Amino acid sequence: MRRKEFEVFSEFIGSKGLRHTPQREEILDIFLSTEKHVSADELYKLVKKRYPGVGYVTVYRTMKLLSESGLCGEIDFGDGILRFEHKYGHEHHDHLICTKCGKFIEAMKPEIEKMQDKLAKRHGFTPTNHKLQIFGICRKCKL
Template sequence: MHKEIEILDAFIRSKGLRRTPQRKKILSVFLSTEKHVSTQELHRLVRKKFRNIGYTTVYRTIRILLQSGLCREIDIGDGTSRYEHHYNHRHHDHLICIKCNRLIEVMDPRIERMQEKMAKERGFRPTAHRLEIFGLCRECI
């Protein structure tokens, strides 16, 4: 939490924005869950602890967290964006169960390297990527 608050404050300062209790509270709630939350879910969690924070503020704070690198957007293709911690969470891909919607985080450095290589061979300079594998998880097979 320490480090994350510092990163947020640094970002806020660098952009001439303002530190507010809402932003700090929203960050703390976001960090307190390991789930992949939508803005609505995050708002619900925030409301449990702090009554008077509106949806719009949660929505806008998530955008700031995205820009500051504290948060990453995930799209499982159901029309709702979800968000996960990004700071101190290494890059990973997702296995998505099409039956129970479970998200499994995976990472294989060999695959990462091959992707990078393939892109560069085509004159492309990769900056980020997203790999999602859909199927059935152990429990749903």
């Protein structure tokens, strides 16, 4: 499993004239093995557990490569910490963020997407991507 993601990465590395290194493989491995939205710091700690030799900076640099290659997406909830989510084979989605417990839900409504395109067009704007974050209280926290 995860074969495809490694292939994508390998292709990306090749096409850019970059090099395959154990660190890059290790970081990708750990990133793919967690389903959470990890910050660079969290990821670094996870990587460190299994591959103690890997440095902080290399994690940052590698996550940038993964973003470029389309394997990960960067999410910014406005708390000053950049988080990463799996992107390969994942559909676009918006985020419902609970301001009480900090957890979030991924959700999507095709009608919203369509309307956004309409809104953009109305203003002569050619959209490439968007971010929709809905803040509020989740079911659990409301109880």
